[in-house]
Amino acid sequence: MTRPSIPVKPADWVRRIGTAVVVVLVLWSLLGLDIKWERLIDLPADLWRVAVLMFGQMPFDETGTLIAALWESVSIAWLGTMIAAIFAIPLSFLAAENLVGRPIAWSMRQVFNVLRAVPEVILAIALIPIFGLTPMAGVLAIGIGSIGTLGKLFYEIAEGIQPGPIEAVDATGANRLQRLRWGVLPQLLPEYASFVLYRFEVNIRASAVMGLIGAGGIGNDVAQALRFKEFGTAGLGLLIIIVGTIAIDYLSGMVRKRIINGPGATGGSRMAAPAPITA
Amino acid sequence: MTSVVEGAVKKPPPTPRPSSFALLGSLLAVVLTVITAITVEFSFAELIENLTRRNLVVEGLLSPDVSQVWSDRSLRAFIETLQLAILGTATGGVVALPLAMWATDFGNPNTPLRVAVRTLNAVIRSIPDLLWALLFVTAVGIGVLPGLLALFFFSIAVVSKLTADTLDGVDRGPIEAALASGASVPQMLHTAVLPQILPAYSSFLLYGFELNLRASAVLGLVGAGGIGARIEFFRGRGEWSEVWGLVLMFFLVVFIVERVSVSVRRRLI
Amino acid sequence: MIRLVDATVEYPNGTRGLDGVSLEIEPGEFVVVVGLSGAGKSTLIRTVNGLVPITSGELYVDGDAVHTMTRRELRRLRAQIGMIFQGFNLVDRASVLDNVLVGRLHSVPTWRSLFGLYSRVDTELAAEALERVGMLERSHSRATALSGGQRQRVGIARALAQQPKVVLADEPVASLDPPTSHAVMQHLQQINQNLGITTLVNLHFLDLAVAYGQRIIGLREGKVVFDGPGEACTPDVFEGIYGRSLTAEDTLTDDAELG
Numbered sequence: 001m002t003r004p005s006i007p008v009k010p011a012d013w014v015r016r017i018g019t020a021v022v023v024v025l026v027l028w029s030l031l032g033l034d035i036k037w038e039r040l041i042d043l044p045a046d047l048w049r050v051a052v053l054m055f056g057q058m059p060f061d062e063t064g065t066l067i068a069a070l071w072e073s074v075s076i077a078w079l080g081t082m083i084a085a086i087f088a089i090p091l092s093f094l095a096a097e098n099l100v101g102r103p104i105a106w107s108m109r110q111v112f113n114v115l116r117a118v119p120e121v122i123l124a125i126a127l128i129p130i131f132g133l134t135p136m137a138g139v140l141a142i143g144i145g146s147i148g149t150l151g152k153l154f155y156e157i158a159e160g161i162q163p164g165p166i167e168a169v170d171a172t173g174a175n176r177l178q179r180l181r182w183g184v185l186p187q188l189l190p191e192y193a194s195f196v197l198y199r200f201e202v203n204i205r206a207s208a209v210m211g212l213i214g215a216g217g218i219g220n221d222v223a224q225a226l227r228f229k230e231f232g233t234a235g236l237g238l239l240i241i242i243v244g245t246i247a248i249d250y251l252s253g254m255v256r257k258r259i260i261n262g263p264g265a266t267g268g269s270r271m272a273a274p275a276p277i278t279a
Numbered sequence: 280m281t282s283v284v285e286g287a288v289k290k291p292p293p294t295p296r297p298s299s300f301a302l303l304g305s306l307l308a309v310v311l312t313v314i315t316a317i318t319v320e321f322s323f324a325e326l327i328e329n330l331t332r333r334n335l336v337v338e339g340l341l342s343p344d345v346s347q348v349w350s351d352r353s354l355r356a357f358i359e360t361l362q363l364a365i366l367g368t369a370t371g372g373v374v375a376l377p378l379a380m381w382a383t384d385f386g387n388p389n390t391p392l393r394v395a396v397r398t399l400n401a402v403i404r405s406i407p408d409l410l411w412a413l414l415f416v417t418a419v420g421i422g423v424l425p426g427l428l429a430l431f432f433f434s435i436a437v438v439s440k441l442t443a444d445t446l447d448g449v450d451r452g453p454i455e456a457a458l459a460s461g462a463s464v465p466q467m468l469h470t471a472v473l474p475q476i477l478p479a480y481s482s483f484l485l486y487g488f489e490l491n492l493r494a495s496a497v498l499g500l501v502g503a504g505g506i507g508a509r510i511e512f513f514r515g516r517g518e519w520s521e522v523w524g525l526v527l528m529f530f531l532v533v534f535i536v537e538r539v540s541v542s543v544r545r546r547l548i
Numbered sequence: 549m550i551r552l553v554d555a556t557v558e559y560p561n562g563t564r565g566l567d568g569v570s571l572e573i574e575p576g577e578f579v580v581v582v583g584l585s586g587a588g589k590s591t592l593i594r595t596v597n598g599l600v601p602i603t604s605g606e607l608y609v610d611g612d613a614v615h616t617m618t619r620r621e622l623r624r625l626r627a628q629i630g631m632i633f634q635g636f637n638l639v640d641r642a643s644v645l646d647n648v649l650v651g652r653l654h655s656v657p658t659w660r661s662l663f664g665l666y667s668r669v670d671t672e673l674a675a676e677a678l679e680r681v682g683m684l685e686r687s688h689s690r691a692t693a694l695s696g697g698q699r700q701r702v703g704i705a706r707a708l709a710q711q712p713k714v715v716l717a718d719e720p721v722a723s724l725d726p727p728t729s730h731a732v733m734q735h736l737q738q739i740n741q742n743l744g745i746t747t748l749v750n751l752h753f754l755d756l757a758v759a760y761g762q763r764i765i766g767l768r769e770g771k772v773v774f775d776g777p778g779e780a781c782t783p784d785v786f787e788g789i790y791g792r793s794l795t796a797e798d799t800l801t802d803d804a805e806l807g
Contacts, residue, residue: 004679006645006671006687021421029362035424043428046418082312116528121409121497125514125522126336130329135319138325179392193304210410213500216319222410223501226417234417242405258300346635452637453650459597460710461627461654466661470650473641 007129025157054235066221066237070244073217076135076210077203080142085196088147094155101157109155115148120206124215142203153195154188161187194256200247201252208241330451339519345360346529347521353509357532358506363426363498364491369397370427371434372484378435385454386446403524404436408494414504426495433494434487441483442476448464449475482544489533489540496529549575549714549746550596550736554793555605557591557770565600567589575713578662578740578747580761580778584790588770589750591620593609597629598747600624610713627654630707632736634719636699646685648674671708675706680734697728704735706722715739717749721756729753731759753800754786796798 057138093099095108123141133138211219218237289411347353380386382400387393406414415425453471462470499507506529513521550573557565565588570659573579574598581589594600595607598614601669607614609625610678624750630651635754638647657692660666666674678684683700691699700720717736721729735758740747758778766774766789774781787793796802 003672004675004684006675006678007685009688024367029369031363033359033366035422035427039419039424043419050414050418053507072318075318078311078315079319079321082308117533119493119497121500122526125500125510126340129336129517130332130334131325136321136325136329138422139319139321205407209407212409212413219410223413226413231417238410240404241410246404255304257305267310279391297776406626429596450640452633452635453639455599456631456637456706457650459626459631459650459655460601460706461623461625462625462650463653463658465658466653467658468645469662470642470653471639474639477641 010150012167017047026226045241050231051233054238057232058239059232059235060236062233062236065238066218066233066266069211069218069221069237070240072135073207073211073219074204074244076138076207076217077142077200080139080207081146081200081203083139083143084150084199086148087143088150090190091147092151092158095151095155096158098161105155109152110152112148112155114142116152117148118145120145121210123211124210128214132216135221138210138217140208140213141215142207145206146199146203150199153199154192157191157195158187168198190207190259194259197256197259201249204245204248208245225250225274227276300369304364324476334518335517342520343523343527344520345524345528348524353506353525356499356506356509360492360495361425361531361532362505363423363430363495363505364393364422364488366409367427367430367495368434368438368484368488368493371431372487373444374431375435375438376480379439379446380442380472382439383446383453386464386468386472400436400439402439403432406432406436407498408433409501412498415499416502423503423504426498426505429498429503430491430495434491437487437490438480438483442480445476445479453473453502478547481548485540485544489537492533492536549573549577549611550706550748551608552602552608553606553608554803555595555602555607557595557600558603562603564588566574566595568605569770569772571765572688573748575746576740576744578737578760578762579749579750579765580757580763581750581765581767582752582786582789583756583767587767589752589767591770592716592749592767593718593748595753596714596716597626597631627710628713630710630712630715632703632720632771634722634769636696636723638702638706640692641690642676643688643693644683645674647691647702648677648705648709651677651706654710673711674709675689676706676707680701680708680739680772681705684788688767695728696724700724700728700732703776704732704739709741712745714746716750717747718754719750722752724782729756729800736760753798754781754794755799755801757781772799775781782791799802 019075052150058187089109095105095112105177120141121160123145124137127137127140131140205215212223213219214220220239222234222237222241222252225231225237321363342476348357378396378400380506381396384393387396408429411427415428419425419428449472453475454467455470495505496507496510499505499509500511502508506525510522510525513519513525550571552569552571555566555569559565567588569588569592575675581592583589586715590744591600595602596609596614598617602615605615607628612621612625614622615669616623633723649666649670652666652673658667675687678687681704683698683701683705686694686698691702694702700723703720715736720733720736724732732754736747736749749760751761760780760783761778761781764778764781765772766775766785768789768791774785776785788796791799
């Protein structure tokens with residue numbers, strides 16, 4: 001008996017071409033970027049130096065000022081989110097195919113898509129010259145930027161509602177607005193509240209970041225501190241950002257769970273939204 | 280025995296009162312809105328005044344100048360942004376995979392080490408992209424390198440988070456089979472786990488690339504290279520037509536890349 | 549070949565998977581373990597390769613004490629013991645060949661296996677194992693493209709590729725239809741007879757146990773309540789092991805005759 005041998009493997013061209021494209025792109029980037037790679041050797045030392053400067057000697061007497069600045073960031077995020085929610089709720093009804101006609105829904109969705117595509121920072125750049133280096137620029141940047149994401153989430157929820165109650169309200173001869181108020185809203189409000197809170201968590205990060213380019217809040221303080229080489233202040237600010245966002249995430253997450261699962265529910269069941277990723 | 284209450288006066292059931300949680304929550308939301316509005320000195324008058332004033336930003340938006348996009352410098356900045364996003368995703372994604380695996384119970388039987396990896400992942404995820412850029416600009420100075428480093432860490436955050444969620448759901452059967460045949464943990468991860476998550480992981484890499492491309496536009500604002508630096512240049516000179524021209528072109532690029540990426544991702548899964 | 553001395557497995561929640569089991573299995577035996585679900589069949593089989601550690605007592609495989617082994621020694625032990633699973637435990641997205649090569653991992657340095665650099669000897673052993681179960685032609689198919697019976701044959705090939713001294717099979721036919729079940733059992737029987745590999749199989753179909761088991765071990769609540777040749781297994785014996793009268797679900801075919 002001859003020894004068995006494996007049949008020849010058929011070539012998988014899609015895979016080969018895909019791999020080749022990726023390799024070429026990565027090489028092109030690697031060679032194309034104007035980077036002095038030898039600086040990477042010093043990177044750990046540089047990072048350590050900055051870390052020591054930032055966290056070695058933190059001026060704790062500035063804690064109060066920085067927490068006030070964090071509060072400003074949180075305020076910007078909250079107010080922006082509220083403004084976005086106020087606009088997104090009615091607009092999202094116009095994007096739900098089960099509530100309005102297809103052409104209207106389609107065009108509304110395109111508006112949401114465009115708004116979603118614009119990073120808040122770009123909006124802030126545009127708003128700063130109008131409002132000056134004030135928190136208002138941040139509030140509006142977040143408000144406008146969040147209409148797109150909230151609107152999209154809202155119309156997806158609205159399309160997922162059960163038709164039964166709507167039918168029942170329709171059957172009583174209600175008009176369109178009454179149908180919205182009594183047939184649709186009661187089903188939606190808890191999920192809306194939960195998503196608004198989720199968006200708030202994301203927006204806290206966004207507002208901290210926008211401060212870096214001057215739109216108010218704690219980011220502003222950190223950026224200024226780094227510019228004037230007050231590394232201790234920057235380190236303390238960074239620490240406060242991280243601790244603050246984690247704490248608010250935690251609180252907001254608990255409230256969201258309570259909203260979705262109702263009273264007395266303890267973990268395990270569905271969460272309305274995943275933990276935010278900084279984006 | 281309880282008798283059926285027949286003939287009792289029929290009343291409509293009372294309207295259910297909203298739960299105290301909902302009432303309290305709504306009240307809190309309103310109070311918070313008022314307080315935050317005071318904190319940021321929100322005023323409608325100012326809002327309307329500022330928005331109705333003659334304003335160069337909006338005028339620039341209405342007449343964007345796309346022509347200078349083809350200038351040598353802007354074109355180079357576009358390419359630089361693309362290369363930054365590609366290299367940042369590739370390097371960060373490669374590091375994210377073992378980090379995600381070492382955070383699972385089957386990939387890392389050593390509990391203290393697992394907790395350490397999970398903490399590291401959480402810290403990396405809690406820092407936003409622009410802040411990474413600012414930190415690296417501080418450490419290594421202005422240039423492309425801090426941008427790349429920022430995207431590297433940002434990619435680790437995104438890809439490791441998504442991959443970790445997928446790892447939670449892998450089929451444990453092949454893991455048991457590999458261990459039962461005497462494979463080491465790295466061998467098991469490579470043969471029994473990696474094939475299961477590879478399509479999802481590739482899709483996360485593409486998604487990370489999309490996010491990185493957007494992020495790379497703003498990196499330049501703090502001195503970390505790419506198209507953002509170009510936008511910042513025109514912004515500093517108040518040339519808003521040029522700014523919007525670049526922004527519009529950039530969104531066109533992002534849009535195209537996203538279309539391609541989404542269709543590839545759909546095929547992967 | 550396998551010797552348990554007063555072996556007990558107590559799970560963290562307090563339940564006893566095995567309760568003072570003493571057994572000796574000779575090289576080349578074909579042993580079938582029967583018992584209700586929860587009687588400790590899976591636990592017994594998994595103690596042999598250390599997937600479930602015994603909490604007290606002693607366990608020897610080929611003279612080596614399993615209960616005192618380090619992680620590294622356990623890996624060396626597992627390399628000599630092939631295992632076959634109820635759910636096949638194949639990597640669905642990988643090819644048949646890659647699945648069988650998992651059985652060779654123990655002989656490949658980790659860094660080489662990360663690049664898929666298997667030696668010629670390893671590939672030949674995999675090919676031999678695949679041919680033995682009649683799956684060589686399907687080497688490059690994905691595991692998802694196979695039927696249940698074919699997948700279990702790949703599972704057997706994976707175990708064979710290890711060149712094991714012992715094969716453990718945990719309910720290998722529970723997810724298969726009757727004809728396929730017999731085909732898989734016959735594969736196991738041939739491997740036992742032709743290669744002399746000691747084989748330990750969990751089964752819950754009693755007619756299959758009688759048809760294939762040289763020796764049958766009955767477990768009940770973690771204790772050995774029967775140990776004897778297959779011919780000695782009458783329906784009475786099984787009712788004693790199960791602690792209840794037999795039903796149609798206890799056999800693979802409804803009109804099966806036992807004993």
